[in-house]
Amino acid sequence: MNEVNWQARYENADTPWDKGEPHPMIARWTQDREVEGDILVPGCGRGWDLQAWGVAYPQHAVIGIDLAPSAVSSARRLCQDLSNVTVHEADFFSLESWYEGNRVGLIWEHTCFCAIPPPLREVYAKTVAALLPSGGRLIGAFFTDITDRASGPPWNTTMSDIECLFSPWFVIEQPVAEHRTFAGREGEERSLIMHRR
Numbered sequence: 001m002n003e004v005n006w007q008a009r010y011e012n013a014d015t016p017w018d019k020g021e022p023h024p025m026i027a028r029w030t031q032d033r034e035v036e037g038d039i040l041v042p043g044c045g046r047g048w049d050l051q052a053w054g055v056a057y058p059q060h061a062v063i064g065i066d067l068a069p070s071a072v073s074s075a076r077r078l079c080q081d082l083s084n085v086t087v088h089e090a091d092f093f094s095l096e097s098w099y100e101g102n103r104v105g106l107i108w109e110h111t112c113f114c115a116i117p118p119p120l121r122e123v124y125a126k127t128v129a130a131l132l133p134s135g136g137r138l139i140g141a142f143f144t145d146i147t148d149r150a151s152g153p154p155w156n157t158t159m160s161d162i163e164c165l166f167s168p169w170f171v172i173e174q175p176v177a178e179h180r181t182f183a184g185r186e187g188e189e190r191s192l193i194m195h196r197r
């Protein structure tokens with residue numbers, strides 16, 4: 001299994017995934033969508049997406065989780081004026097054991113699923129399914145079309161992998177009207193909305 005030292009990546013400023021701004025789909029989604037419950041952001045990195053969710057939904061708790069202490073410090077600094085945002089230094093896979101169930105209404109996925117080693121994907125799918133109540137949503141961007149990488153992260157996936165992993169728990173909606181991506185990631189990322197059964 002490929003183990004990435006995420007903290008070292010942040011310490012060495014080796015963070016090519018970090019665009020210094022929120023993912024473009026968030027601005028489109030938050031224009032006219034209602035959210036119920038808490039918003040969870042696994043692998044939140046330096047917090048650009050957390051900040052965007054926190055500003056867009058001030059009445060909702062927005063929770064970021066990241067393993068890397070440096071990412072967590074940056075995210076806390078970025079969101080320090082947003083009282084609805086909290087950032088936890090924690091392993092996403094431990095979340096089920098300490099996060100109170102049935103409060104999460106939406107999980108935002110952006111470059112966390114593609115960052116974890118592929119053998120852990122099934123646990124990722126089980127964890128998001130366990131955290132969301134029926135009707136809750138997993139939304140975000142998935143790298144489904146990277147063809148020129150022998151290794152990761154980001155680890156490529158395919159729609160058929162995603163259907164296999166998530167459809168036992170989710171109805172997968174696509175295409176997604178709110179699809180947007182960063183310049184340079186066109187054609188690599190697919191936006192997905194998954195509704196917890």
Ligand SMILES: C[S@@+](CC[C@H](N)C(=O)[O-])C[C@H]1O[C@@H](n2cnc3c(N)ncnc32)[C@H](O)[C@@H]1O
Nearest residue numbers: 006017043044045066067068091092110111115
């Ligand atoms: C590719 S980065 C993406 C960060 C952020 N989503 C962004 O786009 O800027 C992946 C992030 O996931 C975090 N991460 C990896 N495995 C994790 C785990 N098991 N639990 C929590 N965070 C994790 C890493 O520390 C890193 O910040």
